[in-house]
Amino acid sequence: MLNLRQLEVLRAVVQYGTTTAAAEWLGMSQPSISNTVRHVETLLGLKLFDRVSNRLVPTQEALTLMEDCTALFQLRDAVNQKAADLKAGRIGQIYITATAELSEALLPRVMAAYKTEHARVKLTLETNRIENVLTSVESGLADIGFMYSGYQRKGVVMEPLATIPAVCLCRHDHPLAGYDEITPADLEGVDLVGPQTENRAGLQIATAFRIAGHEYKPEVEVRFMNSAAQMVRSGWGVTITDALTARNALTPDLVIRPFAPQVDFLLTCVTASHKQIPRHLRRFIQQCRGVLSG
Structure with a gap:
């Protein structure tokens, strides 16, 4: 049974015509190439090369053998390329x-x-x-x-x-749009949509309200802040949300204002x-x- 290295040696000799050139291409010694060719010929009981003017000319049997090996070498090369791509993070x-x-x-x-x-x-x-x-x-x-x-x-x-600050998102014609920053006191009596206190973002906002001496009580509670931003975008209320969500929802009809006291969401x-x-x-x-x- 021939192994891949032996077939590779035969292919090199067929391609380059001499054991010296095949050895140089494969990074082997010339005697190793010659010994491999003789060993394969003995193993198969076939003559694979004729010596003509210091060159090794493949016999028809050798050419037929190489035809069957083409797909094998293509698969080997594909596997090696995929391994290199995986190592480099390309696939x-x-x-x-x-x-x-x-x-x-x-x-x-x-x-x-x-x-x-x-x-x-x-x-x-x-x-x-x-x-x-x-x-x-x-x-x-x-x-x-x-x-x-x-x-x-x-x-x-x-x-x-990254650390993403909380901001206030409202329509451009809302009274709060004229403020430089929005505080819990400014949100008293305002239609507020915001995250539930059962999740961590809502709890952080509620804590900021409590520190400022106010109660966080949105009229509409949502699990995710992007839902609140989209509701404001649709024309109802004001929300406290993360700056990424606010910028993503922003249209010419909306404005973003800083929220104080500062609330930071740690993006991980x-x-x-x-x-x-x-x-x-x-x-x-x-x-x-x-x-x-x-």
Whole structure:
């Protein structure tokens, strides 16, 4: 039974016509090439080369053998190329999970920029609640997760990406649009839509209201801040949301104003603690940082 190296030697001799040239191309010694040719001829019981004017001319049997080997070498080369691409992070697949705000306001831009540079890496995005984002990453169903103000959990690693401030989003003709900044006192008696206090973003906003001596009581509660922003965009109320979501929802009919006291949402990515981050995933994280800083 011939092995791949022996077939590679035969192919080199057929291609270059001398054992010296074949040895140089393969990085072997000339005697090793000659010994391999003799060994294969003995093993097969076939004469594979005729010596003509100091050149080795392949017999018909050798040419037939090489024809059958073409597909084998093409497959070998393809496997080697794929291995090199994997090592360089040019191919692969990334399963992403994120909360709704980031699935809408951030990740489409990151994914578009990443695919422009890494067309052969497949991307899959799933939108989830924070708890499910963490579970998906920890269990291996997702390679990476994105969330605001995530909490530490065994089995995952939280990597801070950016601090995103809370802002007020309202229509340009709303009385609050003329303010330099919006405070909890300014929101008294205002139609307010905002995140539930059961989630961390809502709890942070409610804490800021309490510190300022006011109660956070939105007339419309939502789980995700992008829903609140879209409601304001549709013509009802005012919301306190993260700056990324506000900018994503912004139209000529809307304005963004700073919110005080300052509330910061920590944007983090989550990976499994028991897995090494592959190169193509690390590049995705770097792409995210680039979009955030752009």
